[in-house]
Amino acid sequence: MKDINKIYRMNERNIQYYLDSSSKINPKRQSFKVASVYAIVGIIWIVTSDNLAVYVAGRDNLYEQIQTYKGWVFVLLTTLVIYISIRNSLMLFDKALNEIYQNYDELNKSHETLLELEGEIERQLQDLHILAYYDTFTKLPNKHLLEKEIKNLINSSKIESLTNKFAFICLTIDNLADINDILGHKYGDLLIKNVGNTLKDIINNPNKISKLKEDMFAIILLNIKDKNEVVDKVNNILLKLKRGWKINNQEFHISYNLGISLYPIDGSNFNDLLKNSNMALSKVKSLEKDKVSFYDKTIEERNVVKINLINEIIHAIENEQFSLFYQPIVDLKKNVVIGVEALIRWIHPKKGFVSPMDFVPLAESMGLIDNIEKWVFKQALMQKKSWNEKGYKSIKISINLSSKRMNNDCFIDELCSMTNSMEIDREEVQLEITETSVIDNLEIAGIMLNKLRSMGFKIALDDFGTGYSSLTYINSLSMDVVKIDKEFIKSISNKNKNAIIVTAVMNLIHSLDLVVVAEGIENIEQKEFLKLNGCDMGQGFLYSKALPAVEVEKLFTIKFE
Numbered sequence: 001m002k003d004i005n006k007i008y009r010m011n012e013r014n015i016q017y018y019l020d021s022s023s024k025i026n027p028k029r030q031s032f033k034v035a036s037v038y039a040i041v042g043i044i045w046i047v048t049s050d051n052l053a054v055y056v057a058g059r060d061n062l063y064e065q066i067q068t069y070k071g072w073v074f075v076l077l078t079t080l081v082i083y084i085s086i087r088n089s090l091m092l093f094d095k096a097l098n099e100i101y102q103n104y105d106e107l108n109k110s111h112e113t114l115l116e117l118e119g120e121i122e123r124q125l126q127d128l129h130i131l132a133y134y135d136t137f138t139k140l141p142n143k144h145l146l147e148k149e150i151k152n153l154i155n156s157s158k159i160e161s162l163t164n165k166f167a168f169i170c171l172t173i174d175n176l177a178d179i180n181d182i183l184g185h186k187y188g189d190l191l192i193k194n195v196g197n198t199l200k201d202i203i204n205n206p207n208k209i210s211k212l213k214e215d216m217f218a219i220i221l222l223n224i225k226d227k228n229e230v231v232d233k234v235n236n237i238l239l240k241l242k243r244g245w246k247i248n249n250q251e252f253h254i255s256y257n258l259g260i261s262l263y264p265i266d267g268s269n270f271n272d273l274l275k276n277s278n279m280a281l282s283k284v285k286s287l288e289k290d291k292v293s294f295y296d297k298t299i300e301e302r303n304v305v306k307i308n309l310i311n312e313i314i315h316a317i318e319n320e321q322f323s324l325f326y327q328p329i330v331d332l333k334k335n336v337v338i339g340v341e342a343l344i345r346w347i348h349p350k351k352g353f354v355s356p357m358d359f360v361p362l363a364e365s366m367g368l369i370d371n372i373e374k375w376v377f378k379q380a381l382m383q384k385k386s387w388n389e390k391g392y393k394s395i396k397i398s399i400n401l402s403s404k405r406m407n408n409d410c411f412i413d414e415l416c417s418m419t420n421s422m423e424i425d426r427e428e429v430q431l432e433i434t435e436t437s438v439i440d441n442l443e444i445a446g447i448m449l450n451k452l453r454s455m456g457f458k459i460a461l462d463d464f465g466t467g468y469s470s471l472t473y474i475n476s477l478s479m480d481v482v483k484i485d486k487e488f489i490k491s492i493s494n495k496n497k498n499a500i501i502v503t504a505v506m507n508l509i510h511s512l513d514l515v516v517v518a519e520g521i522e523n524i525e526q527k528e529f530l531k532l533n534g535c536d537m538g539q540g541f542l543y544s545k546a547l548p549a550v551e552v553e554k555l556f557t558i559k560f561e
Helices: 002-019 027-057 061-133 143-159 176-183 185-202 227-241 270-284 297-318 356-365 369-389 411-421 435-439 442-454 471-476 497-511 524-532 549-555
Strands: 165-173 208-213 216-224 244-247 250-253 256-263 291-294 322-331 336-348 352-354 396-400 429-434 458-464 481-484 515-519 537-539
Touching: 027 061, 061 143, 143 208, 143 216, 143 270, 165 185, 165 227, 165 270, 176 185, 185 208, 185 216, 185 227, 216 227, 227 256, 227 291, 256 270, 270 291, 270 297, 297 336, 297 356, 297 369, 322 369, 322 549, 336 356, 336 369, 336 537, 352 356, 356 369, 369 396, 369 411, 369 549, 396 458, 411 442, 429 435, 429 442, 435 442, 435 458, 442 458, 481 497, 497 515
Parallel strands: 256 291, 336 396, 396 429, 429 458, 458 481, 481 515, 515 537
Antiparallel strands: 165 216, 165 256, 208 216, 244 250, 322 336, 322 537, 336 352
């Protein structure tokens, strides 16, 4: 573009040269100029030559000859003058023509360059349109183009007074993370592309298909009558999608989840329809695979409650609304407290007591548990230090450890740093894990627990009996204590099957040289049965509920009956 402007300015200067008064061609003036020169030269010549001839020859034959020669000389001189005058004008004209032809050629070249630039700009605009409105990998319309199409669809329905419903469906691939983890993202991308191609084949006009994000597609089914029709069409789509995908001789059975909102019932614009179908999708993800969920207001109400609770948890962390209570762990043979389990409690300023079951799982899912557990460990160890200083060094402190915290590489360093700075014997600190917290990654959990035990910490398997209840985990993981869940304990008697199972489990645990703790002891019959069958320790309401530190201290010096 700079070159074209330069050529234009140069041509403008050249043309201006011929428009200047000193150089421009004027036919009338030029003709008058030539005629005037000719007349003046002629008159001068005649007068001068006649006088000269009379002076030289007088009026005789020589005079006549000189007149003849003079005529020829005059013709030659005037011819020369006329030639020079016309030549100068024509040379100027020729120069002008050459400049015009040259400028014309340059303009032609500039025009060709402009045409090429125009073509390039058009190609770039097409590329930009594709980048703006299409997914570069699957070549499907993206979210922006789908939004425009939905707006046009809704506007045309309003203009034409149509009431036709359509379904806005969000579809996600469940197995994508597995494929990415096992084979790498290259094959995950290949799966997405294959799913996109399959959807292109089965979703016909006027229905629409779009790629919303990495593992999510949008399907718009037009002119639907009711939910039953949507379900039928969705089942047909899933039937064609649900097949084994074989990649590098590895077969994967792909499953999908779908969330559906309906226009105009669940939303009158693109954003509401997308939001509500996503809400329906989030609900179904917690259920079985290949499930379909329609949006309803209760989902949104639950989500509002969830969001409010998340915000309240964050405020509780910032404002230190949490506190620790401690439930005694009793030696069943000596009937004395030998340790306590630290349990988090949340006293909400407006709601009062909030159960850990209501906020701990949510905190884990939202990534907030790390901050909470950091606080719990610090507070529990500070309390242990305080009891040590009061003379209760034999009281062990038992703290629950989540899977997220256990997989944190910095956790061990933090824990060791706190016990060192507080001068706490690590053998007096017990970390409680659950089966479900280790089963997803048994190998990493084993490495972590071995490190902790090698540093002196005690490890307890909590809630044994609520998960897979496999003794394999007890044998393969490095631990010291197994805590039998209260669900087993609450129904035991000398005659029922639970009693037989609990007795057998305790015998097996003892055979592995581990300590057995029974949770949820609520009556004397349960205590006596456990004591008779060799259970080492117990905790439950029979002895005490979880108490604040000041109150639980009072139990350290008493002996239970």
